[in-house]
Amino acid sequence: MELAVQAAVLCVVAALLSLVVRRGSPESALLLTLGATAVVVLSLAGSLESLMEFLGRLIEESGLSRELFVPLYKTVGIALVVKLGSSLCRDAGESALSSVVETAGAVCALLAALPLLRAVLALLLELMQ
Numbered sequence: 001m002e003l004a005v006q007a008a009v010l011c012v013v014a015a016l017l018s019l020v021v022r023r024g025s026p027e028s029a030l031l032l033t034l035g036a037t038a039v040v041v042l043s044l045a046g047s048l049e050s051l052m053e054f055l056g057r058l059i060e061e062s063g064l065s066r067e068l069f070v071p072l073y074k075t076v077g078i079a080l081v082v083k084l085g086s087s088l089c090r091d092a093g094e095s096a097l098s099s100v101v102e103t104a105g106a107v108c109a110l111l112a113a114l115p116l117l118r119a120v121l122a123l124l125l126e127l128m129q
Contacts, residue, residue, distance in 0.1 A: 030092050085101045
């Protein structure tokens with residue numbers, strides 16, 4: 001909770017500063033936004049490590065194959081990166097690039113999920129025989 005409040009405060013302050021700076025220098029406003037984004041992402045690294053440790057333990061305790069969870073992790077990571085990249089492009093006034101990032105993310109997410117789709121297809125084919 002504390003980390004979320006810190007991130008929210010930092011982002012609101014950066015957004016307000018960006019609004020003031022944008023009038024004189026849109027490039028500086030974008031750099032300010034990128035800097036605030038980098039600080040928040042880096043501050044989340046420790047929490048992300050704890051989450052990954054928990055998910056690893058969950059996999060071990062559940063007895064499910066680790067191969068089932070890897071596409072899930074990749075897809076979530078892709079979604080987070082795409083959301084961030086798309087928003088930054090949109091903030092820079094590049095809505096076309098934002099759309100391209102989102103499209104690329106959708107394709108990459110499907111590619112990351114391909115092993116699961118293949119497993120489902122194999123299961124369906126096995127059930128049909």
